[in-house]
Amino acid sequence: MATIYQVSELAGVSLATVSRVMNNNVRVSEATRNKVLQAMEQLGYRPNSIAQSLASSRSNSIGILVSELHGPFYGEMLTGIEAEFRAAGKHVIIAAGHSERATEEDGIEFLLSRNCDALILHVEAVSDQYLIDLSKKQTPFVLLNRQITALADRCISLDNELGGYLATRYLLEQGHRHIAYIAGPMWKTDARDRFHGHQRALAGYQLTAEEALFFEGDFRETGGSKGLQALLASGRPFSAVVCANDEMASGALTAARELGYEVPADFSVMGFDNVNFAYYTYPKLSTIDYPVSAMGQMAARWVLQQVYQQSSIEVQQIFDPHLIPRDSVAEAAVT
Amino acid sequence: MATIYQVSELAGVSLATVSRVMNNNVRVSEATRNKVLQAMEQLGYRPNSIAQSLASSRSNSIGILVSELHGPFYGEMLTGIEAEFRAAGKHVIIAAGHSERATEEDGIEFLLSRNCDALILHVEAVSDQYLIDLSKKQTPFVLLNRQITALADRCISLDNELGGYLATRYLLEQGHRHIAYIAGPMWKTDARDRFHGHQRALAGYQLTAEEALFFEGDFRETGGSKGLQALLASGRPFSAVVCANDEMASGALTAARELGYEVPADFSVMGFDNVNFAYYTYPKLSTIDYPVSAMGQMAARWVLQQVYQQSSIEVQQIFDPHLIPRDSVAEAAVT
DNA sequence: TAGTATTATGTAAGCGCTTTCATTTATAGC
DNA sequence: GCTATAAATGAAAGCGCTTACATAATACTA
Numbered sequence: 184m185a186t187i188y189q190v191s192e193l194a195g196v197s198l199a200t201v202s203r204v205m206n207n208n209v210r211v212s213e214a215t216r217n218k219v220l221q222a223m224e225q226l227g228y229r230p231n232s233i234a235q236s237l238a239s240s241r242s243n244s245i246g247i248l249v250s251e252l253h254g255p256f257y258g259e260m261l262t263g264i265e266a267e268f269r270a271a272g273k274h275v276i277i278a279a280g281h282s283e284r285a286t287e288e289d290g291i292e293f294l295l296s297r298n299c300d301a302l303i304l305h306v307e308a309v310s311d312q313y314l315i316d317l318s319k320k321q322t323p324f325v326l327l328n329r330q331i332t333a334l335a336d337r338c339i340s341l342d343n344e345l346g347g348y349l350a351t352r353y354l355l356e357q358g359h360r361h362i363a364y365i366a367g368p369m370w371k372t373d374a375r376d377r378f379h380g381h382q383r384a385l386a387g388y389q390l391t392a393e394e395a396l397f398f399e400g401d402f403r404e405t406g407g408s409k410g411l412q413a414l415l416a417s418g419r420p421f422s423a424v425v426c427a428n429d430e431m432a433s434g435a436l437t438a439a440r441e442l443g444y445e446v447p448a449d450f451s452v453m454g455f456d457n458v459n460f461a462y463y464t465y466p467k468l469s470t471i472d473y474p475v476s477a478m479g480q481m482a483a484r485w486v487l488q489q490v491y492q493q494s495s496i497e498v499q500q501i502f503d504p505h506l507i508p509r510d511s512v513a514e515a516a517v518t
Numbered sequence: 519m520a521t522i523y524q525v526s527e528l529a530g531v532s533l534a535t536v537s538r539v540m541n542n543n544v545r546v547s548e549a550t551r552n553k554v555l556q557a558m559e560q561l562g563y564r565p566n567s568i569a570q571s572l573a574s575s576r577s578n579s580i581g582i583l584v585s586e587l588h589g590p591f592y593g594e595m596l597t598g599i600e601a602e603f604r605a606a607g608k609h610v611i612i613a614a615g616h617s618e619r620a621t622e623e624d625g626i627e628f629l630l631s632r633n634c635d636a637l638i639l640h641v642e643a644v645s646d647q648y649l650i651d652l653s654k655k656q657t658p659f660v661l662l663n664r665q666i667t668a669l670a671d672r673c674i675s676l677d678n679e680l681g682g683y684l685a686t687r688y689l690l691e692q693g694h695r696h697i698a699y700i701a702g703p704m705w706k707t708d709a710r711d712r713f714h715g716h717q718r719a720l721a722g723y724q725l726t727a728e729e730a731l732f733f734e735g736d737f738r739e740t741g742g743s744k745g746l747q748a749l750l751a752s753g754r755p756f757s758a759v760v761c762a763n764d765e766m767a768s769g770a771l772t773a774a775r776e777l778g779y780e781v782p783a784d785f786s787v788m789g790f791d792n793v794n795f796a797y798y799t800y801p802k803l804s805t806i807d808y809p810v811s812a813m814g815q816m817a818a819r820w821v822l823q824q825v826y827q828q829s830s831i832e833v834q835q836i837f838d839p840h841l842i843p844r845d846s847v848a849e850a851a852v853t
Numbered sequence: 854t855a856g857t858a859t860t861a862t863g864t865a866a867g868c869g870c871t872t873t874c875a876t877t878t879a880t881a882g883c
Numbered sequence: 884g885c886t887a888t889a890a891a892t893g894a895a896a897g898c899g900c901t902t903a904c905a906t907a908a909t910a911c912t913a
Contacts, residue, residue, distance in 0.1 A: 188869075188870095200891085205870095229631055230870075232870095234572055236568045237569055237572050237900085238872080252597040258587050262586065266614070275612055459795065463795045533864090534864080534865095537902085546862085
C-alpha cells in the first residue's frame with residue numbers, strides 16, 4: 184500500500200502538502216492540489232485511517248451498545264445510526280449488552296478501549312450513577328431510550344406516557360369502558376410511563392384503572408399469555424386489553440385463541456412498539472408506533488453535532504409515538 | 519490518559535518491558551511483571567488500541583457487510599459474529615449493503631479503508647468476478663451464504679438444496695401429491711437451489727413439478743400473496759404450497775385467509791428460513807430452519823483461525839437445514 | 854571458575870499520518 | 884522598484900505503541 188510519503192515524492196511536494204490536500208485544507212494552490220491528486224490516483228493511494236487517528240487523536244469511530252443485535256427492535260435502530268454515520272465517513276463499532284449489568288459495563292469498557300470518539304448507549308441494567316460517573320470522563324455519549332435528569336441533554340427518548348395515553352384513548356373512543364392492562368416490569372421506567380399514560384386517558388373519561396384488571400408482565404410473549412389468563416380468571420368483565428408491548432400482545436392473542444375467544448369480536452387487543460411481526464399476527468395487531476429508526480438517526484446526529492462540530496444539524500430529543508390502527512381492535516358492543 | 523511511558527517510569531522499567539507484559543510475552547520475570555501490573559493499576563492505564571494497531575499493523579477489527587441491519591435475518595447473524603469476536607478481544611465494524619451493487623462495493627471499500635484485518639461478507643449484488651479480484655488483494659474475507667467455486671475455501675453456506683428437499687419431502691410424507699411452489703427470484707442461487715431440492719423430493723415419489731403450479735416470486739410478502747392468487751387462478755388443484763421463504767409464506771397465509779380459504783384445512787403451507795415472526799403467524803408456520811446465528815459464528819471462527827492463527831478452532835463450511843413442523847401443514851385428505 | 858548458553862531488560866527505530874512553526878513565494882501598496 | 888502583507892509550502896516533532904537488536908544479568912557446564 185502506498186504511503187503519503189510516496190505520493191509526496193511522485194508529486195514533487197512535501198508530506199505536509201499531501202496531508203493538506205487530503206484534509207481539504209484551503210491553503211493549497213489549485214496547481215499543487217491537482218499534482219497531488221493525480222499522484223494519488225496513479226498510486227492507488229488510500230490513507231491509512233489508523234495512522235490518521237493516531238496523529239489526530241480521533242478515531243472517527245463511534246461505539247454502539249445495544250441490548251441485542253437480533254430481535255425486531257435494535258436492528259431498526261442500528262439501521263438509522265449506521266446510515267447517518269456512513270454518510271459522514273465515520274464508522275460504527277457495535278457491542279451487545281444483553282440487558283445484564285456486568286455485560287453492559289464490560290461492553291462500555293470495551294468500546295472505550297477502542298478509542299471511540301463517542302458512544303451511543305442503549306442500556307437497561309446499568310445504574311444511573313454509573314452513567315453519571317461515566318459522563319465525567321473523556322468520551323461523550325448519548326443515551327437512547329432512557330431519561331436521567333442529571334444527563335437530560337444527552338438523552339433521546341420516546342414519550343412513553345403519551346404512547347400509553349394514545350393507546351387507551353383510542354380504545355375509549357371505540358366505546359370500550361372496561362379496559363384491562365398487561366404491564367411491563369414496573370421497575371422499568373418505560374413500563375411505568377406507559378401505564379401512567381393509560382391512567383391519564385382513563386381519567387379523561389372519569390374512569391380509573393381497576394386493580395383486578397391489571398397484570399404485571401415481563402415484556403415477553405409468555406407474560407402476555409399468562410396475563411390474559413389471569414385477567415380472564417379474575418372474573419371481572421372487560422372488552423379490551425392493552426398490552427405494554429407487542430410481544431405480550433402477541434402472547435395474549437395466542438392465548439385468547441387457545442381459550443376459544445375471538446379477537447376482536449370477544450375483546451380488543453392493543454400492542455405497543457409496532458415491531459415488524461405486529462403485521463404478521465392474526466388479527467394484525469393495532470399498536471403504537473415507536474419511531475426507533477428515526478431515534479437512532481437522531482442519536483447519530485447528536486454525535487455529529489456535539490463531537491464532530493457539524494453545527495448545522497438539528498437534534499430532537501423527545502419523540503412522539505403515534506397510533507397504528509389495524510385489525511385487533513374493534514368498536515365495543517353497545518351494552 | 520496514562521501512556522505506556524508513564525507506566526514504565528512509575529514501575530522503573532523500560533517501555534519495551536511494559537509492552538511485553540501487556541502482550542503476555544513470556545520473557546518477563548515475575549517480579550518485573552508485578553511491578554508493571556501494579557503501576558498500570560495505579561495509573562488506571564489502558565492501552566491505546568490505535569497506537570497498538572499502527573505499530574503492529576493489525577487493527578484487531580473485522581469488517582462486516584450485510585444487506586440490512588434490520589429484518590429478521592441479519593440480526594441473528596450479527597449476534598453470532600459479535601459474540602465470538604468479543605470473546606477474542608476483536609471488534610466488529612458494520613456496514614449495510616442494501617443488496618445493491620454500488621452500495622455493496624462502496625461498503626467493502628469503506629471497510630477496507632478502515633484497515634480491517636478481515637472481512638465477513640454477505641453480499642448479493644456484487645459479481646463473482648469482483649469477489650475473485652478482491653481475493654487477490656491483501657485483506658482476507660469469508661463469504662456467507664454464497665458459493666463461488668473459485669473461492670470455495672472461503673464460503674460458508676447453507677445446503678439450500680437439502681432444505682428444499684426436506685420441505686417437500688415432509689409434505690409428501692403427509693400424503694400431499696399436488697404441491698404448488700412459490701419460488702424466489704430465480705437469478706439468485708439460493709432460490710434455484712431450493713427449487714432443485716423440491717424437484718428432487720418429487721422425483722423420489724415419481725412426480726415432477728407441474729408448470730402450472732409454479733410461481734416465481736420476489737422473496738417478499740407481496741410475492742407470496744400474488745403467487746397464491748396466481749396458483750388459485752390457474753385452476754389446477756393442489757393441497758399444499760411450499761414457499762421459498764417465510765415472508766412469502768406469510769403473504770400466502772394472509773391471501774388465503776382473505777380469499778376465504780383456511781390453512782391448513784384447505785391446503786397446507788410451508789415456509790423456509792424460520793425467521794422470528796414465523797412463530798407469530800396464524801397458523802404458526804411450518805418451515806425449514808436456517809441456522810443463521812451458528813453460521814455467523816462460524817464465519818467469525820474462520821477469521822480467528824485464518825487471520826489470527828487460532829489454530830485450535832474447527833471450521834464447518836456447509837450447514838444443514840432442518841425441518842420445523844408447526845401448524846400450517848396438515849395431512850392431506852384422502853382422495 | 855572461566856566460558857558459554859539462556860534469560861531478562863533496555864535502546865531506538867519505525868508505523869503513516871497531523872500539525873505547528875518557519876520559510877519561501879506571490880500580491881499589493883505607494 | 885521596494886517594502887509590507889498574505890498565501891503557499893516545507894521541515895520536523897510528535898501521536899503511543901511494537902519489535903529488532905544490543906546488552907546486561909543469571910544459570911549451566913565441564
